[in-house]
Amino acid sequence: MHSVTKFLLTVTAFFGSIVLFTAVQIPGVAPMLCPWCQGFQRLEPGLYIEGAASEADRQQNEAWLRKSRLAVGHYFGPLQSDPTIFICVTEGCYAQAERRGGQTVGISFLDWVIVLSPRAKTEVAMTHELTHTELHTRLGPLLFKVPTWFDEGLAVYVSNDGHYLAPPGSKTRCIVEPPTRLPSNGATWLSATEDSTTPYAEAACLVSIWLEGRDGEGAVLRLVSDIKAGVPFARAYADSPGT
Numbered sequence: 277m278h279s280v281t282k283f284l285l286t287v288t289a290f291f292g293s294i295v296l297f298t299a300v301q302i303p304g305v306a307p308m309l310c311p312w313c314q315g316f317q318r319l320e321p322g323l324y325i326e327g328a329a330s331e332a333d334r335q336q337n338e339a340w341l342r343k344s345r346l347a348v349g350h351y352f353g354p355l356q357s358d359p360t361i362f363i364c365v366t367e368g369c370y371a372q373a374e375r376r377g378g379q380t381v382g383i384s385f386l387d388w389v390i391v392l393s394p395r396a397k398t399e400v401a402m403t404h405e406l407t408h409t410e411l412h413t414r415l416g417p418l419l420f421k422v423p424t425w426f427d428e429g430l431a432v433y434v435s436n437d438g439h440y441l442a443p444p445g446s447k448t449r450c451i452v453e454p455p456t457r458l459p460s461n462g463a464t465w466l467s468a469t470e471d472s473t474t475p476y477a478e479a480a481c482l483v484s485i486w487l488e489g490r491d492g493e494g495a496v497l498r499l500v501s502d503i504k505a506g507v508p509f510a511r512a513y514a515d516s517p518g519t
Contacts (some may be wrong), residue, residue: 292466
């Protein structure tokens with residue numbers, strides 16, 4: 277009996293190590309499994325920063341998170357999402373978490389974890405990612421009920437990203453011509469944005485036009501409510517007041 281138990285424990289440990297090794301190769305998973313192993317220190321509940329960060333970095337990121345939550349809350353009300361955020365201040369830290377060798381400035385895993393690179397040094401990136409997690413949380417498990425261009429365009433708009441939008445108060449927030457079509461799923465979006473950031477500006481343009489003349493937070497929440505009730509995105513988007 278002892279030998280059978282030992283064998284089962286060995287097999288369990290073997291397969292467990294395989295699962296663990298595979299899991300940490302997924303972008304964003306390693307910090308979640310063991311923040312301290314990855315060199316992170318906790319700033320406050322739900323916020324970690326790389327140990328190499330200066331005191332100024334720590335204070336700045338805490339301030340950015342407060343502002344980001346307020347910005348997202350303006351459109352959604354009290355936040356329902358609560359992702360854990362990891363801040364990298366060196367490229368080595370981010371490469372270890374990101375795993376793919378890409379040029380992203382932030383990644384998320386199942387809306388549980390957000391990892392930001394040292395190139396994401398503003399509250400804009402934090403707000404962008406928090407907008408994604410809040411929208412996905414409110415939509416529920418079937419997040420593909422909204423096209424990727426709307427998901428990304430809303431995140432750009434809520435974060436007020438000056439790379440892709442004209443300043444508030446401008447005649448139009450669009451800095452590009454409104455597109456007739458944009459990528460609707462993650463795969464086509466990744467392909468379209470591999471060598472160009474124009475789709476972000478185009479998506480933000482469409483969302484800004486949609487929100488013009490509306491109470492922003494009301495329009496977003498009505499859309500989410502309609503979709504959760506079973507209304508297809510195209511109809512919920514078109515039927516919103518002011519369209």
